Amino acid sequence: MSSINCFRTAKAPLHTFASVSRFRYSPNPIVSVLRRKSSPSFVTLRVVSSMAYEKELDAAKKAASLAARLCQKVQKALLQSDVQSKSDKSPVTVADYGSQAVVSLVLERELTSEPFSLVAEEDSADLRKDGSEDLLQRITKLVNDTLATEDLTKAIDSTLTTDDLLRAIDCGTSEGGPNGRHWVLDPIDGTKGFLRGDQYAVALGLLEEGKVVLGVLACPNLPLTSIAGNKNKNSSSSEETGCLFYATIGSGTYMQPLDSKSEPVKVHVSSVENPEEASFFESFEGAHSLHDLSSSIANKLGVKAPPVRIDSQAKYGALSRGDGAIYLRFPHKGYREKIWDHVAGAIVVTEAGGIVTDAGGKPLDFSKGKYLDLDTGIIVANEKLMPLLLKAVRDSIAEQEKASSL
Numbered sequence: 001m002s003s004i005n006c007f008r009t010a011k012a013p014l015h016t017f018a019s020v021s022r023f024r025y026s027p028n029p030i031v032s033v034l035r036r037k038s039s040p041s042f043v044t045l046r047v048v049s050s051m052a053y054e055k056e057l058d059a060a061k062k063a064a065s066l067a068a069r070l071c072q073k074v075q076k077a078l079l080q081s082d083v084q085s086k087s088d089k090s091p092v093t094v095a096d097y098g099s100q101a102v103v104s105l106v107l108e109r110e111l112t113s114e115p116f117s118l119v120a121e122e123d124s125a126d127l128r129k130d131g132s133e134d135l136l137q138r139i140t141k142l143v144n145d146t147l148a149t150e151d152l153t154k155a156i157d158s159t160l161t162t163d164d165l166l167r168a169i170d171c172g173t174s175e176g177g178p179n180g181r182h183w184v185l186d187p188i189d190g191t192k193g194f195l196r197g198d199q200y201a202v203a204l205g206l207l208e209e210g211k212v213v214l215g216v217l218a219c220p221n222l223p224l225t226s227i228a229g230n231k232n233k234n235s236s237s238s239e240e241t242g243c244l245f246y247a248t249i250g251s252g253t254y255m256q257p258l259d260s261k262s263e264p265v266k267v268h269v270s271s272v273e274n275p276e277e278a279s280f281f282e283s284f285e286g287a288h289s290l291h292d293l294s295s296s297i298a299n300k301l302g303v304k305a306p307p308v309r310i311d312s313q314a315k316y317g318a319l320s321r322g323d324g325a326i327y328l329r330f331p332h333k334g335y336r337e338k339i340w341d342h343v344a345g346a347i348v349v350t351e352a353g354g355i356v357t358d359a360g361g362k363p364l365d366f367s368k369g370k371y372l373d374l375d376t377g378i379i380v381a382n383e384k385l386m387p388l389l390l391k392a393v394r395d396s397i398a399e400q401e402k403a404s405s406l
């Protein structure tokens with residue numbers, strides 16, 4: 001990737017600078033124009049080639065795959081344990097902290113030359129409290145064992161201590177925002193799915209000047225083939241599971257089996273144009289998304305298939321390869337969406353040709369810090385379906401508001 005910093009003058013409007021095809025950095029240059037908030041007349045033209053973010057992508061894939069391996073180990077032990085301990089939330093706590101520490105350590109190690117900022121779901125406050133010593137020891141051992149499988153412990157300065165672990169977790173306390181680079185992590189997205197033995201994802205993205213430029217989704221329980229034709233959609237069945245989706249800006253979305261050296265395949269969202277042939281995804285948990293509203297929207301569109309309900313950003317991964325054509329997410333009033341629940345998924349879908357917007361059709365803005373500045377909902381579809389979907393969403397919301405005002 002090459003960057004050109006330049007001042008924009010009144011005589012040279014922004015589009016003048018965007019016309020840089022004469023620069024021979026790449027046969028198909030994609031230009032992103034980054035304007036500094038602090039100095040709006042100063043723009044950075046970034047010519048993004050297919051090699052852009054290569055180093056970051058390698059590091060992100062390694063970090064998410066290793067973190068997923070840690071989670072798989074914990075989930076396996078959880079599912080083999082007795083019924084009583086399944087209602088215990090501590091396995092997900094162990095895996096959540098462990099996953100965050102692994103990602104933080106791998107990124108820091110692989111990208112040594114850059115200042116490192118990570119916006120992530122967890123911090124170490126609870127682990128530092130009295131009575132957490134055993135838990136902290138368990139997580140530290142798990143992280144050491146996971147890193148040892150890649151021989152990373154040597155490179156990360158021998159075996160980690162509990163203090164090293166706490167420090168690694170706390171690397172994730174950045175606030176994000178519109179300037180600079182920020183990694184964004186959900187160490188286990190879909191914690192409820194994880195506890196049930198169903199879908200979850202390690203979701204890692206990179207923001208540059210407030211825009212998503214890279215995303216990786218590791219989905220250990222997602223079948224390698226379409227989940228839409230799968231009878232037991234949320235659970236991992238006997239068939240082969242474990243998908244790694246990844247995308248960088250301008251380069252498309254790829255999927256490969258998790259933990260395998262198999263060649264990646266380029267994926268595309270569904271090309272369905274007729275809503276009657278489309279199927280739609282929504283949250284498994286009714287507490288996370290209004291299933292009644294989704295059902296009303298689907299009816300208006302003429303969607304015939306029942307909803308596909310699976311946990312986590314595995315939904316974005318499945319949509320990126322065309323398992324379904326639509327995603328509807330309408331949290332209950334007052335819920336504030338966090339960026340780590342959507343950064344990686346959004347670029348995985350958009351680079352596969354999909355559109356991700358709020359319920360009013362506005363693109364998601366990841367530059368505002370930890371939260372997404374929206375209170376309506378999030379929808380996903382391909383270009384052809386989106387106008388129809390937006391109308392159905394508008395009509396259904398208006399109907400709902402009218403009904404509740406009566």
Ligand SMILES: Nc1ncnc2c1ncn2[C@@H]1O[C@H](COP(=O)(O)OS(=O)(=O)O)[C@@H](OP(=O)(O)O)[C@H]1O
Pocket residue numbers: 186188189190191192193282283284285286287288289309310311312313331332335338341
């Ligand atoms: N009340 C409410 N409304 C909306 N969303 C919520 C809510 N509570 C939590 N969350 C976030 O949802 C994340 C789980 O993703 P999904 O909603 O796609 O999963 S699920 O299908 O419902 O299980 C989940 O991510 P994790 O906490 O990482 O599991 C939360 O960030």
